[in-house]
Amino acid sequence: MKLSLAPLQGFTDLVFRRAFAKYIGGIDQFYTPFLVLQNGDKLTSSHHREIDPKIEENLAPQFIGNSLKEFVFFRDHLIGLGYTKMNWNLGCPFPMLVKKKKGSGLLPFPNLIEEVLSEGLDDRIELSVKMRIGHSSVEELEPVLTVLNKFKISEIIVHPRLGIQQYRGDVDLEAFNKVLSLSKHPVVYNGDICSLEDYQQRLEQFPNLEQMMIGRGLLKDLFLARRIKGEELPAAHERLDLLKKLHGEIYDSYTSYLSGDTQLLSKLKPMWEYFSANFNNERKVYKAIKKSGGMKKYHAAVAFAFQQGIKE
């Protein structure tokens, strides 16, 4: 099974991906969180850092938008950097973006998707699409798949919830089955895989899947991809040591370009929303991190986390 890491804005940036690939591993394909262009044709300095091709392999930068001009600008920029893969976000449910017909807000408008694909594809770079099963109704699914079927797309990654559900409610496996039967492209499953058992259950339900994408479940158990691949994991104390190295590298990387403790803490603390689940007493760990107002307290909370030990 090929495994990819779901992009999570604010969590799976370059700093995380690089440290994860170095110390943990088990992921075959990475995606950047969505990159919003400034004024239609500008990448910010943080975008440039995110997609520096010298740093990372197996990366597909993610575009979000509905304008052919922006799509082509993004595509050509990536081709210029030597990328061979890009991804189009048709799934983000953030209301601000949805209102502008971006992310899952584009799913009710298959004609706009078709306009972009008709002119926007280029043989030098393959496009994958990441989508939901509709924005406000599953009725939107079939028209979108009909459009996608007309074009050369490397795979469609499907998170089987509606945009309006955000992350609430169960995933809709019936709708996912519909995608499998209607799509002529390879389909990647994404959503709520948080354990080896979840993975096995999905595979039993959809035995022909060749690729799955995991996000929050992997951040909560950083060794999940390796468990899924059936690897024998290092002993608990060695895994704890790897987490220490991962955290140390993330800390050092942010320190190297952020200025001041406030900025640094605003990057580091949110990460623990998921990261704390790797540790015993995860709630106490998360509480200590959340409460830490300054750098000294943050370091004490991190030391407390590592004292608790890693979950089996």
Ligand SMILES: Cc1cc2nc3c(=O)[nH]c(=O)nc-3n(C[C@H](O)[C@H](O)[C@H](O)COP(=O)(O)O)c2cc1C
């Ligand atoms: C905080 C957060 C940020 C996200 N950011 C992105 C993003 O930038 N691009 C994207 O395609 N999906 C984004 N997603 C959706 C995830 O990639 C994924 O589809 C979703 O979390 C379901 O997978 P999971 O249950 O394995 O986490 C985000 C999800 C969360 C919770």
